[in-house]
Structures are given as C-alpha cells and as structure tokens.
Amino acid sequence: LAFFLLQLVSGGVLLVERGKCKFTKKAKLAEAAGASGILIINSGTSFTRWSARRTKRSLTYTYPQFSCPKMQAKLCVRFLQLILGVQLYSPDRPVVDTAEVFLWLMAVGTVLCASYWSAWSAREAVTEQEKLLKDGHEVSLTVEGGGSSGIVDINVISAMMFVVVASCFLIMLYKLMSAWFIDLLVVIFCIGGVEGLQTCLVAILSRWFTSAAGSFVKVPFFGAISYLTMAVSPFCVVFAVLWAIYRQFPYAWIAQDILGIALIVTVIQIVRVPNLKVGSVLLSCAFLYDIFWVFVSKSLFHESVMIAVARGDNTDEDGVPMLLKIPRMFDPWGGYSIIGFGDILLPGLVVAFAMRYDWAGKKSLRCGYFLWSASAYGTGLLITYVALNLMDGHGQPALLYIVPFTLGTLMSLGWKRGELRNLWFKGEPERVCTHQGYLQMAKPPPAAAAHDD
Numbered sequence: 001l002a003f004f005l006l007q008l009v010s011g012g013v014l015l016v017e018r019g020k021c022k023f024t025k026k027a028k029l030a031e032a033a034g035a036s037g038i039l040i041i042n043s044g045t046s047f048t049r050w051s052a053r054r055t056k057r058s059l060t061y062t063y064p065q066f067s068c069p070k071m072q073a074k075l076c077v078r079f080l081q082l083i084l085g086v087q088l089y090s091p092d093r094p095v096v097d098t099a100e101v102f103l104w105l106m107a108v109g110t111v112l113c114a115s116y117w118s119a120w121s122a123r124e125a126v127t128e129q130e131k132l133l134k135d136g137h138e139v140s141l142t143v144e145g146g147g148s149s150g151i152v153d154i155n156v157i158s159a160m161m162f163v164v165v166a167s168c169f170l171i172m173l174y175k176l177m178s179a180w181f182i183d184l185l186v187v188i189f190c191i192g193g194v195e196g197l198q199t200c201l202v203a204i205l206s207r208w209f210t211s212a213a214g215s216f217v218k219v220p221f222f223g224a225i226s227y228l229t230m231a232v233s234p235f236c237v238v239f240a241v242l243w244a245i246y247r248q249f250p251y252a253w254i255a256q257d258i259l260g261i262a263l264i265v266t267v268i269q270i271v272r273v274p275n276l277k278v279g280s281v282l283l284s285c286a287f288l289y290d291i292f293w294v295f296v297s298k299s300l301f302h303e304s305v306m307i308a309v310a311r312g313d314n315t316d317e318d319g320v321p322m323l324l325k326i327p328r329m330f331d332p333w334g335g336y337s338i339i340g341f342g343d344i345l346l347p348g349l350v351v352a353f354a355m356r357y358d359w360a361g362k363k364s365l366r367c368g369y370f371l372w373s374a375s376a377y378g379t380g381l382l383i384t385y386v387a388l389n390l391m392d393g394h395g396q397p398a399l400l401y402i403v404p405f406t407l408g409t410l411m412s413l414g415w416k417r418g419e420l421r422n423l424w425f426k427g428e429p430e431r432v433c434t435h436q437g438y439l440q441m442a443k444p445p446p447a448a449a450a451h452d453d
Contacts (some may be wrong), residue, residue, distance in 0.1 A: 036225050052261060098423035099326040107344050108378045110261050114268035115352040119359045121269060135327035153274045159282035163289050170293055173291060173309045188378035189321040190240040193259030196266040198236045202229050226285045255326050268348045275427030276410060279350040283403045286346045307395040310338060343398040345404050347377050354410060361429030
C-alpha cells in the first residue's frame with residue numbers, strides 16, 4: 001500500500017471502484033475515467049487468489065493498482081482521504097437484466113420444444129404398433145418401443161445414482177480445473193453437441209427430404225445410416241469445430257447456446273421418465289444435490305464448489321461449456337448470465353412426461369397436466385432470477401425453486417383429479433385397449449376350432 005501511495009501522490013486523484021466484475025472490465029472503466037490509480041474493493045475475503053489469476057491481464061495497464069478485501073476497505077479509503085482527493089466510481093446495474101429475460105425464454109422454450117418432440121415420438125410409436133396389430137402381426141405391446149427405437153426409460157435406482165455420479169463428476173471438475181481440462185470438456189461438449197444438432201436437423205429436414213431420410217447405406221462401425229444424416233453430419237462437425245476454435249470471441253456464445261439447446265432437446269427425447277414416482281425421485285435427488293454443492297460445500301471446501309466450477313476458476317475461460325449463457329447487454333460491469341444444463345434438462349424430463357400423459361389420454365391443455373407443469377417450471381425459474389438479484393448476484397441453486405413448483409403442481413393436480421395413482425405408478429391414463437379386438441378377429445375362437453377338427 002505504501003508503494004501504491006507513493007505512485008499516486010503526483011496524480012492527485014484516486015478512482016475507487018466497488019462491485020463484482022471481471023478485472024479487465026474494471027481496468028477499462030478506470031482508464032476511461034482518467035484515474036491515476038485504481039483501488040479494487042472485493043466483497044469476499046479470498047481476493048488475493050482471485051487477483052493472482054488476473055495478473056497477466058492486469059500487467060497490460062500502466063497505472064498503479066491495489067486490491068484489498070471489503071473488511072479493510074473503509075479504513076483504507078478513510079486514510080486516503082486525508083492525503084488525496086478520492087473519487088468514488090460505481091456505475092449502477094440495470095434494475096432488470098435483459099440477458100436474464102432472454103435466458104428465461106430460451107430455457108422455457110427448450111423445455112416446450114423437447115416435450116412436444118417427446119410426446120410426438122411416443123404417439124408415432126403407438127400408432128405404428130396399432131397399425132401392425134390391426135394387420136395381424138404379433139408385436140410387443142410396449143408403448144414406448146423399448147430399445148429398438150433408441151428410447152431409454154430410467155428407473156428409481158438410476159435416478160438415485162444421479163446424485164453419486166454427478167457429485168463425483170463435480171468434484172473431479174473442481175480438483176482438476178485447469179486449461180487442459182477445459183480443453184477436454186470442450187471436446188466432450190463438441191461430440192455431444194454434434195450428435196444433438198445432427199439429430200435435431202435430421203428430424204426437421206426429414207419432412208421435406210423423405211426419400212433421403214428413408215434411404216440407408218451401411219457404414220463401417222456405424223451400421224445403417226440414412227443419406228440425409230450423411231449430408232447433415234459434415235455441417236454439424238464443422239459448426240462445432242469452429243465454435244471450439246473461436247469460443248473466446250465475443251459472439252461465440254451464440255454457437256455454444258445452439259449446440260447446448262440441441263443436446264438438451266435430444267436427451268429429453270431419448271431419455272424418458274416412465275411415471276411420476278421416478279420423476280419425483282430424480283428431482284428430489286437433484287434438489288438436494290444442488291443445495292449441497294452451492295451452499296453446504298462452502299463449509300467443506302471454503303468456497304461454493306458449484307459456483308467455482310461454473311465460473312471456470314484457474315482457467316482463462318468464462319466458465320465450463322456445459323451451460324447456456326448470454327452477455328449482459330446494458331450492464332456497465334459486463335459479464336454473462338448463465339444457466340446450467342441440469343436446470344433445464346432434469347425438470348424438462350418431468351414436463352415431457354406430463355405432455356406424453358396428456359396426449360395418451362387425449363386431454364386438452366386445460367384438463368391436462370402439461371400446461372400446468374410447464375407454467376410451474378417457468379415460475380420457478382423466474383423466482384430463481386428474482387432471488388439472484390435480491391441476493392446481490394450471489395449464485396443460487398435454481399432447482400431449489402424449480403423442483404417444489406414443478407412436483408408440487410403435478411402432485412396437487414393429480415390428487416385433486418383422482419389420477420395421482422395412475423401418474424405415480426403407471427404413468428399412463430386409463431384407456432380401452434383396442435388391440436384386443438384386432439387379435440380376436442385374426443384368430444378363430446377355440447370352440448370353433450375344435451368343432452372343425
């Protein structure tokens with residue numbers, strides 16, 4: 001501090017900044033205001049390590065810099081006022097973050113699109129089975145189509161294992177977080193993004209290019225692949241590779257969001273919750289997981305593990321790639337508003353289940369469960385952002401607010417309508433099995449067959 005003051009004596013003005021933002025943004029604001037020095041006051045106590053990670057960037061600026069924790073800030077500023085003129089500079093943040101509004105729309109829109117695709121696929125599978133039964137073919141009566149259609153139904157055990165696997169993966173990210181590990185995550189994300197983007201594009205384009213979608217060719221190690229898939233795959237690969245190379249550019253977040261949304265939609269279409277019991281176990285485990293690694297982990301690791309991983313600490317990145325993000329457009333402090341894949345994917349599985357249930361029972365939007373569960377998800381996410389702003393930007397576990405709204409709405413409606421048992425165990429509404437008539441028409445009665453003999 002003494003060396004810092006000696007450099008400021010000739011300048012006469014000290015610029016004091018308060019707030020949380022990137023070091024580069026602070027330096028640019030200070031330089032634009034004509035400060036002879038910058039004093040950065042951090043709201044936490046572990047500012048020394050934070051400042052050390054930004055050392056390479058801070059050396060590009062010639063004016064002196066000094067950092068101190070918030071606890072020492074008042075004493076430091078009072079001392080400086082005795083010998084220098086101190087100018088307090090702290091631009092206000094906007095009341096409503098436009099980036100959070102668009103991020104909310106992206107998350108809710110992703111859940112709606114994924115739910116519609118999941119319900120449409122389930123209905124197509126049921127229609128195909130009924131057609132085969134009507135023609136007299138012996139087929140399985142499983143509605144979802146099983147493994148032949150690539151659909152995976154999770155069970156209670158796999159839902160409970162989510163906490164263990166996700167926690168181990170999060171600790172690995174926290175302990176191994178570095179530049180090379182981020183590169184590894186980028187490669188993994190690109191592979192998943194290519195698969196998701198390819199699946200979405202093929203599903204959309206197959207309506208116009210039916211002949212290309214229905215024609216297949218055998219490819220070594222991959223099996224039968226349609227011509228449409230082969231035509232779309234190079235574009236998806238190039239798109240992901242270009243994002244990986246230029247991911248630090250200002251507009252690279254657009255490509256990251258496209259890949260992330262395509263991946264989430266594909267996973268919700270493939271992985272399905274068979275009933276509300278499994279969905280409740282899954283979201284309850286995710287609820288506890290989110291709270292523990294955001295709040296409780298501070299007492300064990302001296303910082304929030306979830307937030308540290310999301311920020312991409314110890315790297316030059318703005319965070320891990322497994323999240324959607326939008327830059328804060330009208331915020332003078334800059335930065336990104338983000339949401340993790342799990343905050344969209346896990347509730348989206350339950351919302352998609354509600355839509356499949358409505359379509360199977362031919363329920364209207366008002367009498368069904370999808371509209372109410374989707375509204376509950378949107379409300380929970382909205383309250384998450386409200387809490388985030390009320391808590392002065394401190395990270396909040398989104399599932400803390402989303403899970404009670406989503407599960408509470410489905411269970412309350414199911415209990416009120418007398419369908420909670422079907423929702424909880426069967427996952428299907430009560431309906432008449434029409435295939436029995438087809439089977440009776442295809443086979444003669446046993447008595448008649450004996451008489452003929």
